[in-house]
Amino acid sequence: MGFLKLEHIHHSYFSNTQAKEVLRNINLEIREGEFVSFIGPSGCGKTTLLSIIAGLFPSTDGNVYIDGEEISAQNKSLIGYMLQQDYLFPWKTIEENVTIGLKIMERSNKTHKVTANALLREVGLPHVGSNFPRELSGGMRQRVALARTLAVNPKILLLDEPFSALDYQSKLKLEDLVVETLKAYQKTAILVTHDIGEAIAMSERVFLFSANPGSLHRVFEIPETLRKLSPFDVRQHPAYSDVFQTIWKELESLG
């Protein structure tokens, strides 16, 4: 039984001139604690699928189950969502940014400061609590965004290309940090990315989607030897380029 289960997900967007089918018959299951990636050409509906899992809007058809519970606009499960950019609120301090989720859910105020400090230490930024986002670099801000996402103790993390706006060095460091942190907290996570290397380096399984309409094309199991390594080490491993080639060819064949 999967922790996250998608059943016959269909989705169409309506505009006043046409209805566009973006997702067709998506079925998949993800185990608890698993890290998977969604890759595919632009327009394959990856972000739409993520939003549906998050319960931001309902799919036109089909069901989403998280931990056995059906997800709908009324019954949102606790999910953590990381976006392409950090979207930290510039008028709030780092500490306030990290605890905003707890504030929204009206958990008791006393524990906020403790949680914020612990999480900031976890992401390697122990002394920035009273700073404002503009005083931090892009990589640091995305780490704060990770802390904010983890603060509410979500059941599942949805990462929508969270490294795409970063420079290469920060990106590699952050990949390691995210995998390490999620492993420590035993979180289930879905990463949406354009970067095949990133998908291989971070995940246990890679879901390849094809576009127009978006549907699940193939699932790749990442070899056991690579899974145990940190993303940075995966990229150095001899087996890495074989996996890369396989996925690359499959992606190319989609046109």
Added chain:
Amino acid sequence: MDNTLFKQYQQMLKKEKRFVRLYQLIILLVFFGGWELLSRFGWIDRLIFSSPTYVWQTFIEKVSDGSITLHVGVTLMETVIGFIAGTLLGTLIASVLWWSPLLSKVLDPYLVILNAMPKVALGPILIVALGPGYFSIIAMGALISIIITTIVVYTAFKGVDPNYSKVLQTFGATRWQIFREVILPASFPTIISTLKVNVGLSWVGVIVGEFLVSSKGLGYLIIYGFQVFNFNLVLMSLLIIAFFATIMYQVVELIEKAIIKK
């Protein structure tokens, strides 16, 4: 080396600032000096354009008989209240429109009409409806800035990056929480800049209101001076208005600095 260059740079900045101040002062002196000379030598009609000395004499007169404090006080009170009411109500209406997209679609053409209409034209109706007193003048001062505040602030609300709201939605935030935590604080800079516009607009509303009601205030002094052909009085009132409008603007700028800094 760097230190001396930095000092030179600082001195250059200081010098430039002094230069700017000097020329600002020169313009001021030339304006009032030229005005005085032109009217003294009879190149402009003293009856209409008065002269700085006459304006000053009128001012002293009005200060010594105490009437000026009354007029300035009344106008200032009306303007400040009208300004605050206009800005608050405009922001409130903008919030309601943001809250209900359907309502904003329905009201859209009416906002356009109300914005295009000259609000001071409503003056006579206001005076009849609310009575010829402070209340109708304050209403004028507020009315003139409400609609434009509504439109500008509502546009700012809609312009907030939806991804900020998305972040909160993933935490299950209600619409009110999104408004309080994201939409309003993100729009503060815009609200402050409408404050600056509203300072000027409220003065227009209040002065026109006083023209119509004609019992107290600087607008009344202008109309009175016009009727008895005492242009010393008219120009004095104008200068006082300019002075206080500038002060109000500076206060708004101070508030802006305090908020933006935060």
